[in-house]
Amino acid sequence: MFCSGCGQALAQGQPVCPQCGRPAAATTAPPPLVPNLAFEVATYANRVRALSTVWFIYGGLSLLLGIVGLAFANSFLNGNGFWMRGPWPHGNFPLGPGFGSAILHFAWIMVILRSGLAFAAGWGLMERAPWGRVVAIVAAFLSLLKIPFGTALAIWTLVTLLGYRNTTLYDQL
Known part of the structure; x- marks a missing residue:
């Protein structure tokens, strides 16, 4: 502790400065950090819970629509079934016979990873x-x-x- 007048170091509990005679400032209890912090944290917890639920729903819809879309793409590209004939019958692609299946495998992996990331975001929140x-x-930036x-969910x-206030509130949860 130092004197506010001359800067002289003061001993703990010393009432006046020995150099200039100025009274030492009385120490008071610090004010509460944030008024209504509990209310803000509770409100923020509800927003995070709603956000996590929507991430679960988004992950489920992404997985369901990805499975349906890739089933149609497989049928279309490989010429399977009587109702859907693609431009290349029986998988005779211009870039080779395994090209279509490689694209479909890559698409399956991407659907599973995107849905898994959405489920992980929902679970973590x-x-x-x-x-x-x-x-x-990370899932928001990728979406x-x-x-x-x-885009709306992201x-x-x-x-x-994001932001300092939201980071502090999330840490309080």
Whole structure:
């Protein structure tokens, strides 16, 4: 502790400065950090819970629509079935016979990874894990170009989880 007048070092509990005679400032209890912090944390917890639920729904829809879409793509590209004939019958692709199946395998992997990332983001936010916030932010950036639902969810996630105030509130959870 130092004197506010001359800067002389003061001993703990010393009432006046020995050099200039100025009284030492009385120490008071610090004010509470943030008024209504419990209310803000509870409100933020509800927003994070709603966000995690929507990530679960988005992951389920991505998986379901990916499975249906890839089943149709497989039928179309390989010429299977009587009702769907693609431009290359029986998988005779111009770039080789295995080209279509390689594309479909890559698409299956991408659908599973995207859905898995959405489920992981939902789970991490639901459990309020420190890694859940990071996974949700990464999933949001990867979903920005999934117009319209992925973009809306990504913007909602970034607004809810980024920023100093939101980071502090998430840490309080």
